[in-house]
Amino acid sequence: MIDPFAETDSDFLGSTLAALSTVAPEEALNSLGWSDLLPHLDDADARQALFGLFRAQGRLLVNSSALATLMAHPYLANGWGSTSHVATIQRESPRHGSRTVIMSTPPIGNLLIDRPGEGVRIVASSEVAIRPIDLPGHVNLQEVEVDLVGVPIAIPEEEAAILRAQSQYLGRTALAFDMLGASESALKLAVDHARDREQFGQPIGSFQAVRHLLAWARVDCAALSAVAEQVIDSEEQFLPGYDAIVKALAGRNGQRVCQRTLQVLGAIGFTTEHQHHHFYSRILCMDSLLGSSAALSYELASKYRTSMGAFPDVTLHAAVQAN
């Protein structure tokens, strides 16, 4: 089998993939020393390892406590709570109103519940009902059912707002890397299929229409990878407004990759027996969290149109920066 990403994968990604494919996710996190890197988010090498984990998780359809831990970090780094805290995610459901979810292996310790306009509450996981949501894609999404009446605000809104933005920045970037990994694996499935599956007496991968579908999917992966890697390579720990771009692009390109690869797989790709639907569902689910591609695109455009000029162009002066 030929790996369409062999040329561009770093050694680091290789070892993360190896760790995640041999032992349980939490064990892999420990052996990689992943959480020890959290205090070094200001360092590009540490970011490479921290976010690289998510790309590997997406490739392998694996989940761990990493997202919830990463998103808790800004609160903890500012003195709120201890390492046993994990972050939840708020999502607005048009059918059911406001929901609190967590993407993690079953959480232990304390949950940070940050509601915009209210502030952060801290609740012990033993005091809440956690309902696993049944979804393909091994995303480990769980709904947190909690009655917040009477639960005091631990971090007032004023301080929470800044930390929320940082947490969201990290969460969006991590999800984008996971979606990138999932897109890459979906593409690999389709490339392998195009090489093996024969019709009209030849591999379907010899037909230009099929080749171009796959090539576009590879371009979409390359674009997302280049854009997401700016978060790692930048001298800044947070690039203002850039998380929206990375996450919007991940949703748009990730879905395009899934559509094009499904077309190449044909009917077999539409079965539960085939892996493709796991990658597709994972991407759809992750797209819906922390701002979907549709919502962020709408926000990016209208914000830029009305503010006239605050375009988050992170490659500005690339030649100067690289030097």
Place this chain on the structure above:
Amino acid sequence: MSSTLQGPVDAYADVSAFYDDFERWLAAGPPELVNAVAPETSTSGQMAGMRDLMKALYSEGWSRYGWPVEMGGLGGTIYHRAAMWEALARSGVSKMGAFEHLEVLGPTLLSLGPAEFVSAVFPRFLDGTESWAQGFSEPDAGSDLASIRTRATAMDGGYVVTGRKIWTSWAHYATWCLLLVRTGTAESRHRGVTAMAVNLKSPGVEVRPIAQADGNDELAEVTFDDVFVPADRVIGAVDGGWAVAMDILSHERGTFPWFRHCFLTSQLQEEIEFAAPHADALLADAILDLASSGAASAAGLQSHNEDSPLGPRAAFTKLLLCSAEQSLYDWTIATDGDIAADPADSSAMETRQRYMFSRIVTIYGGSQQMQLDTIAKRILRLP
């Protein structure tokens, strides 16, 4: 061209100091810049503006950074050149014009051309007195470049060239043309091709401009009728022209897309005052596609600087830049109907011209389909 270029870069070893000082120089509004960015839709006017600007950049020294001293430069790296082009793009310079070949053909001329000839002609390119064109395509050889038929026959002291090239950008302004000719048998495909520098003022050369759908006429048809080319004008090896062409294509994915990306970003900033809410979906796509082309082009610059060519991955840069350019102008025309219905004022007219040009970017420099073929074959390794 790598970062190892040596020279008296002195104060400007630091590219950011170079960028800042250059930006300051531009901000003062030198007449050559003002002229070059003034609304102008004719090719001759655009070309004249660019030529004067290049002359000023040379005499002030700015354009000499990033080129070796023996070639009229002042030393430095590709980043000096990228920084200069970025600052120009952000000051409203929309096209490098004929001088894009400084960046596209220049590095190949320097690395593969005969030293004596190149050191005689390159400084005159850099200082704006002469320019170059690239003669690859022929009426019957477009995407299938290996089928070119323009023939060079060896004779005493050189070659005699006969044939026809087409779509040769800026040929009617150029002194020199880097020509791809057939030296092998008709069936030799890419093995029997040679690259040579031909003086377009030589007897037997005829250049006819082609009127384009965007109102420009930078493209031209060039015929060669028994044109004598001295032997010391061969670039690379005889019958080794394919490698020269591939080297040139790789440089077309260096500072050129970086400059284009920077210009497109500043175009977005300029047009945003005409943004209408109904076109927001297209605006969002333009923003995402520009982020993609920026990140890919920056990575391309880095690989050129490190002398580790992108190889087939250069197709990503090319495709992403084309998508960004088309998305941007899809939005522009959707948000401002004047571009389609009433381009009377000069700024709408210019935007219309750029819109029209953006439709054809998926053709030149290897069409979109050729880029996708490259990815399918060399990256995905499909059968």
